[in-house]
Amino acid sequence: MSNSNLAQSGWNTTFLFVGAALVALGVTLSGGLGGSSGEIEEIGRMGEPYFEVFDSTKAVSLQVTAFDATSARPLDFEVQRNSQKQWVIPSHHNYPADAQDRLGATAASVMGMKRGALQTRWPEDHAKYGVVNPRQESLSIADVEGVGTRVTILLEDASEAVVDVIIGKKVEDQPSDYFVRAPEEDEVYITTLSNVDLSAKFSDWINTDLLEVQGGDINQVTVYDYEVDESEGTLSETEVSQLTREDSTADWQLEGLEDEELEVDSDALTDIISTLDNFEIAGVRPKQEGLTADLALDMERILAEPAVTRNAFAQRMVSEINRDLLSRGFRLQPGQSGAPDDISLLALQGELRAGTNEGLAYRLYFGRAFAGSQDDLEIGLSSEEEAASGAEEENVVETDTSEEQAGEDVETLDTPLELEPNVDESGDSEVDPDNQPGRYVFVRVTFDESLLGDRPEEPVQPEKPALLQAADETEEQGPEAPPAEKSEGKPETPPEDGGSCQEEPAEEPAEEPAEEPAEEPAEEPAEEPAEEPA
Known part of the structure; x- marks a missing residue:
């Protein structure tokens, strides 16, 4: 083989390797870019809330669906607020529920839920993290251990649920963190939940004390x-x-x-x-x-x-x-x-x-x-x-x-x-x-x-002693007019002659009030002063 042929053959071989490398690179780039765009998009949602902050007093329905692995059946529990503003349990013959406090606790436990670190994007991993949807017509045996708890809250005058999430298993060594996903999404995030209070038990939503007696x-x-x-x-x-x-x-x-x-x-x-x-x-x-x-x-x-x-x-x-x-x-x-x-x-x-x-x-x-x-x-x-x-x-x-x-x-x-x-x-x-x-x-x-027991009798006022009764009667009659003072051995009227100069002024005032002045003062105090206080 000539040198030219060898050179041509070498270049052909080189081109083949380069072409294969370019094809491999193209496959890698296409696969990598396709996956990275999704990851970038989902990573970009980290920190986003699952739902807006809402007023729990406006809630009209709360539904909690869990799964009992022992009996291999879902536990679906719902409380609703009826037209009389009373919370009842439809599945239990509309029995009244003590839902106000528990609803508030449930709402508080999911309020402000945010997407944390992205854990997976594949549905095959849902059972692993315990976020399989419990509201399904059928479940595979492999999914039984991985069914999560779905919580749905509906507000008045709303056509869509304000809260609808599936809460899965706890994150190992992180007691306040759970694997969570939205039912319509495949992505599973780590979410921090404090004081989670979710229950699908009838006894947890009513006052079980039948008689309420001590x-x-x-x-x-x-x-x-x-x-x-x-x-x-x-x-x-x-x-x-x-x-x-x-x-x-x-x-x-x-x-x-x-x-x-x-x-x-x-x-x-x-x-x-x-x-x-x-x-x-x-x-x-x-x-x-x-x-x-x-x-x-x-x-x-x-x-x-x-x-x-x-x-x-x-x-x-x-x-x-x-x-x-x-x-x-x-x-x-x-x-x-x-x-x-x-x-x-x-x-x-x-x-x-x-x-x-x-x-x-x-x-x-x-x-x-x-x-x-x-x-x-x-x-x-x-x-x-x-x-x-x-x-x-x-x-x-x-x-x-x-x-x-x-x-x-x-x-x-x-x-x-x-x-x-x-x-x-x-x-x-x-x-x-x-x-x-x-x-x-x-x-x-x-x-x-x-x-x-015996009906209490109306208390009877005790009888007053005779001495107090006499005192009360005296007060009711009012004070008696004091008798005119007179000296012993003296006549009621002074003698005409033989009086001193001190007795003369006493006679003049006695005559004036008895005749002319006695009428005017008697009329004025009886009319004019009596009207002023009124």
Whole structure:
């Protein structure tokens, strides 16, 4: 090969390497510039707020969606402000929520959220940082552990949410920093959040203290022990036990207890008072339509019907109410008169009345005990679903009595105030979160003046001593005119002759005021001075 050929071949080889290098450089530049522009754009958003500062008092809706990895289901909780400016929980039969303080705390915890350092731009990393959107129709198994908590706040007269973010895991070794992203964005930023207060639990948004009573204020307890035949609707003989005490330091006294050798079981009373003091709400159900707030029939609704069909309408309404009540362990019992307003509520597990020294009487009607999941406890099933569920349980018991049913012992408790938690034999931990015990309870609160004790009598003014009465009478009569002074041994009128020169001036003034001057001064003080003060 000639030198020229070698030279040409060398240059060709050189050009090939240079061309390959240029192609590689072009690929690198195109890929690098494409990625860097996005990174530069996202890095340029560092320090930007996720949303504008807002007034939390203008909020009308707050929604918190989390994910329960144990049950593998989302927890979606929302509070709304209704037209009466009252915060309610739509998912829990519009039960009133104590949302004002918690809403303010939630708003404060997310207020001023800013994008910090950019962590990733790839959706594949969302599970790693715990920012997978919980509001999805389906989730992959790989994403279950990485689902975040989504918070949405809506203001009045606004079509779009003022706050909508997904809060993920905490940044390691930075307790106040979290991985956060907006639902419509793929980018994940590190964001500082102080005092994060987010909860999708029903119990965190209500006042769980059902009775709001202090045990020391209870001074009367009445237990109504009876049984109801569900099929016949008949009531067994009622045993009434009434216990009273003067105050929280006094002993309980059982009415009718005459045997001096017997005494009240103070430990049992202490347990009852403690239970009432700590009576907590586990869930709520809507009151049956047709019942008033005091658990009586809605007579206005009945009287609105024509007289011809009124009785039939009332009977049909009672039948529908009873069908729903019986599934929960209650029943309406008509009185002997048969009148629609002569009706009372009976509880399959009896009743208890607790009175306080403030005049409040709490009447608790204990219904059926049951076991279920957290949702079953909080919001329950529909009446039809509960009835079907109860029928299925009865069939299981009848067909296979050897199998132990979870939670079957809740019906055989000694008192309806007790509910044993579903725990393992060691009692260390709950073994079945879908089989937690609960009991239906109706609560009625009235005012009973007799609980306040004897009415205070109006104080009577004490009778004054005779000496003070005489003094008062003297003051009322006014001071008596002083008698004219006269010297002993002297006549009332001076003698005509024999007077001294000092007696002459006394006669002249006595005559002048008695005649002419006496009239003018008497008229002037009686008229002119009396008008000036007026």
